[in-house]
Amino acid sequence: MNRMSRRAANLQPLPRERSRERAWLRLELKPLQAVLPVLLRSESGRATTILVRGSTETELPPGLVTAELRLPSGELLVQETTLSPGATAQLIFDVSGSQPEATRPLYQDGGLISKAPGVLGLGSWRLESLDLASYLLLSYRPVPAQASTWEKRVTGVSLRSKQETGWDRKPLFPRGGRSTPWILVDEESEALRFTFLEPPDEMSLSALQVDIPAPSRPDSPKPMALLTLLPLPWQSTSEESRGKPRPIRHILQPEPGAPGGVHPETLIPDPEMGMVLAYLESGDVGSALAYQHFLFELAEYARLGLMWNPFAAAAGAYAMLCLGTQRLAWTERLWRLCSWVPDSGIVHASLLLRHFRPGSEELTVIRDALVGAAWQGPPVFSGGVRRLVDGLAQVASTRQFREDPEVRLALGYARALAGMALPGHQCTTLFAPREHLDDLLGGAAAFEHSPLNPGDPP
């Protein structure tokens, strides 16, 4: 995803006269909308991490200072400069080619945007049976018909949304005949890209389904599908644009060796939340910790019931659990107000389990939160799948709930999900036989009568 480019240190002493005992360092990121942690080591002082929002000035003792920027991609940018007493030095980190796509400005790569139903791109893509009023879709110039790798990998793409009666399915791009290739290219790579603003029905779960032709594996003659849960609608958590709708990006990248030969990736465009999730995914906990203040702020809003973005609240709660933060008293409110988001119950139960005292009445709350989550369907965030299995298995190990049929059913469902949920994705991505998708999407209730249900989960 990230094509790396680096630019060298850019030291520009500024002609300002200040106190002779102190020095200042201005750190600037390119592009300015990036929010990234920079690790500073001065000659005498200890290492400190500061969160740079575009541009930041900080006071340091004069002398040699090292500034380190660690990116989730593993790239390490290091610059050194000598700070003169009373003066300000400047270091610029250009990460425009390195930053995760989630933080890039939308559409800078020249795609076409259409907000109206009709033809996208250059006419090869026809949208049918879909009201586009609530969608933004980004497309690329289709290549003239030729032997298409996409034709072999993808037979259909559709958007699914949860209704009261089940999961609705709307095809996004029904094939228009042999002359319509599935190849899309841009200057970077061949990929299908989607940008979503809102789900078909506000405040319901939605997912993107990509159909893969059979057989995708030698022993798997059934047509398979990749299904990714989408955190829609996503409203910005950034201070300057809080509450404003932000489109979610979804990219389908051909990748030999990936299940079905396709690597799906969902990108969350918030500068802070996107980076917290990216750092945690890469394992750079130290850098993710730099965003704690942002997470606390998010938590405080949630505690006050300002749940403008329940997905962000759940993602923030997962992140805080990963970071070992204890300030999560607000997850109960998240669960009570937004129980339709399975992650809300999972994250609340996970928190209670962290500090669980045997014999505590909280066991019933944990049980209700987890069973409720399993009834809603797959969690939106991938980390929720493991926590759902783990939590339900812990509950099922207790004398109180060992024989509880709802717990056993929910646990069977969670294990089936875990067997088909691909690791290494931020949003839950299932690789499953197409015929079983509805049983998995429908939650524990649909699973009860599914052939996937072994009947008596161990």
Next chain:
Amino acid sequence: MTVVFQAPAVTPALHALVVGVGHYPNLSNPTLGSAARSALAMATWLKEEYSNPAVPLGSIELLVSSNPPSTWEGRPLDAATFANFEAAVGNNASGWFQRASSNEDNIALIYFCGHGLEKGQQSGLLFQDFNPAPGRNRLKDSLDLLEFSGGLESCLARKQLLILDACRDTPSWLYALPSPLLGRVVIPRDLDNRPTQQPRQLVILRSTAAEQPAWGDPGGLSRFTQGMLNALRGPAADDRFSEDGTWEVRPETIPITLLHLDKQGVLPWSWGPNAPRLGGDTAGFVFHVPRSLEIPLRIGCEPTAHNAQYVFLVKDDQRVLAARAPPAARDWVITLEVPPTSVVVEAQPAGKPAQAVKLAPPCRKVTFR
């Protein structure tokens, strides 16, 4: 059971169970020599280099399968069969589980190197007796990782580290099995008897990414273990979270450090899609406090072709610490011990200004333009 090291009643302490499965007699390709060597290297590192004043080494138990069988200081080692693993973990007074449960502040460490498989988010670790012959319960002798890590909640040690150096790809026969993948359970979950209210910190290090194999070098160690042991000697150290600026290694820093080293070009290989990953609950603890730091330094010219024209010198004050002569076409990667905390790098014959560089983990790079 082969307890190869046992300190006299030290609490809190690190208790390690190290497993290397280098021999799978039921597979068509039965030898996985790097796994046995990696387990022995890990145990040696623990005994000779592991350092943590707050949590010193308590015990090392070692199970290694290889052909011929491996030894430790002249003693034969128990084979890494599932039964031996189960007995070594053991829920009895002499088992690893009980040793690790002797103190809340203990570190419970499991290191596994061998074959593994994965389906979705469910992983299995395979022991010597794994038999994939059709018609058998092929997962009978595999360890269900999700259940194992869940069962470890019953261990009193609140700091838990699982280092899993195994493949994570999905064999085609696994797709044909009904979901879910369930291996054997060694430690049953038991929330009613949770030993403490303190939250545990479980960190899982995976040697490779999902759906990817893990690699070992013929005659050498697995790449992940080789990289990890090098990272533990300095590159993975961090001073951001210690109260007094001590350089310490938290387990969660290891995978990202290995990625940093790759991106800076100081590893002899590139991870590609096989980059190590972090799992578990992520937030970690102080695992290791290196006695000294070894920092890789990469020195080169831009464009690379100019490398052949220069001799590189690394100096501390006026003393030459290292020199690369004669020149070579490639960048030069050396490992320097800290202190000194900063060095000067020169390219001779002169013509390019000398560069001062502060040595700090994970690595440093000097480029003459």
